[in-house]
Amino acid sequence: MELRALCGALYWLLLPLSLLAACVFRFNALSLVYLLYLLLLPWFLGPTEHTIKGHTGRLLQALLGTSILFLTAHLVFQICLYTVPDLGQLLGQNCSRWETLARHIGVTRLDLNDIPNSVRLVAPDLGILLVSAICLGLGRRLVPKGSAAARVRRLESLEPLEQEEDLERPAGQGAAEEVGSAKRKGLLAATLRVRAHWLLLAVGKCLVILLLALAGIALPSAFSSIYYLLFVGICTWWACHFPISHLGFNTLCVMVGVFAAGHLLCIYSYQAPFIQGLFPPASIWARVFGLKAFILPLNCTNPNALLLNTSHPWPVYVNPGVLLVLYFTVASLLKLRKLDSSERKDKAEASAVAAEPQDELVELESWPREGDCLAEDTERMLSPGTEASAADTENCTVHVIGPASKKPERRRQRLPLHALGHVIMNQSYVCALIAMMVSLGQGSERLGRGCTSSGPEL
Template structure:
């Protein structure tokens, strides 16, 4: 029996991290699928102690396992094929620039293993190994092992001792002042999280000026102007803005990642005006005759690296913050309901509760 916390940690942290790391060290079309799975994982509902694994989470875990088995089998078959048909590695190097078959195999993610290549020897197959091992572990922990007791075990026996129910007005049923203050403080911090995430959005918008990053800056200006006018920003509107940003950051990071695949850089040359205007910058490159290496391009400013990292960080931060505050604050009856409350009202109520209780 495994706790729900362990299950959530395995499929939300271990599986997602393995897929993302594998994709980052080998940009290719197959790795795009790993990135999609890594971005989709945090959006799924969590596993709870009193319920079974949600259907959508089951489908996700099984789908990742099947795709990992397929890609690992294909990678294994390709390496065998190359070893049998061209045992001399120099033959592969000689046709590196002339063979369209080898070129598109590398774009897909099938890169021949070069002996004595250091980290690059295992880098080309590491994504499949990580995806397969992490998906098998996730399937066993989340689907094969139980995380809650069976209903029959919860049925009381005839001789079971029943504790008397305390009245509502008893001292033990009344929370202490310190507990009230801690609860109100946590709720106030959640509202501060709403402010912090918008400031983060604005920072991402200016780290690398481009059309893609302009959306973040415009979203920041919109929300900041709304707050400055002290006009109530209802929770459903704020949630809609965050949902839009979650979707956009996922697409944005996916675009940055796809641009690192060599054939995309050939179609839209790095450093060209259209690429710079849109916001696509080549961060890594792999070319013949050193087809087994992944070179980090140092000719560009550090903002190219920071932008990709910040967009990915913003995506996961938005997902976590949205899950924690989508329903607003739980406040006393003196405050307005969370369904139609504004950010100003929620923060004011939380601070007042913390000071007065």
């Protein structure tokens, strides 16, 4: 359990932060690939013994291979740059055509006199390599080792011990108490899980609406108007108490996630000097769509330096973070709803299998469960001797149940909502039995008085 928690913390905290740092501290095509991995990450399940063999394991393997490929490209480019003189001449001086293209791709000439910027350009690939390798290695340790034959031998060796324990285990009240406590613990865990799942869904919905409002007002633009219109539309829909289907809500979440991902890619791609040259920050298209330059144009004297533009107001810098949190929240909400629907489907299939129509089912119903003891006492008072057993058998009602078995399930599901009504019904039943006992006692007293009064006359 501790290993699984550690893998989950690394996968959901350290890996996204590493990918985000690789995108923020370096703006080129290599970091754009890491941004795509960051956007793909919330759609995959966490590392477990089953998912590490499936898509989650393949995602970590692809990320590990990508980081190794990028580090190899850095190493090969630097070796060729210092061993092949023609390559240095082809690149030319700073701000030349080929040198600018290489900088946009992400492989560039590293200046040994500028160690901090050189480390900034190479460290993201090394960090992603280490983090992805750790996540993949710990995730594979979740898979139990050994072949199927070894597991069968282990189970066969444990069967005599289990039989001895079953023979030595005391039967009676102790075993019944253990079974009852285990059932109570399982029921409590299931209840807590259902409540936590419902709470996460409710918090996720509220957070999505809040983030839609923030994304719509942080930076007014054509892109942000979509979030604001969605926020107003959802609030109006809920205020009018209009229903929304499960499929409609999932479709809306997918549309918001895809649009937010495209918006983030547009903002990140606009930081490239080439894109800023095509659409300058002062142009009409950049201002209409809210494309802001966080990175200043390159300085030819020191092309590896990262120059930040600090002239914007603070909502401009907050807007990409709001979009990223909105994207992760929508993806997580969709996964929670998918898990909820899959659990409901499994429960429905299990109930359908359990309720397969037999030829005919016969159910014997006597008194209600809450009043069994009181009913028996009443029967004993009413009929002495063997008549009580005959009365018990006469009070049994035979019901023939057909294939339909969904009504009792619905009735059980409504019990928490109508608990007060059931309590009142149970109390009224008990009160009726008490009144019957009191009336029987008064009748016996009157009969006794009548007998004593008629005795002297005889």
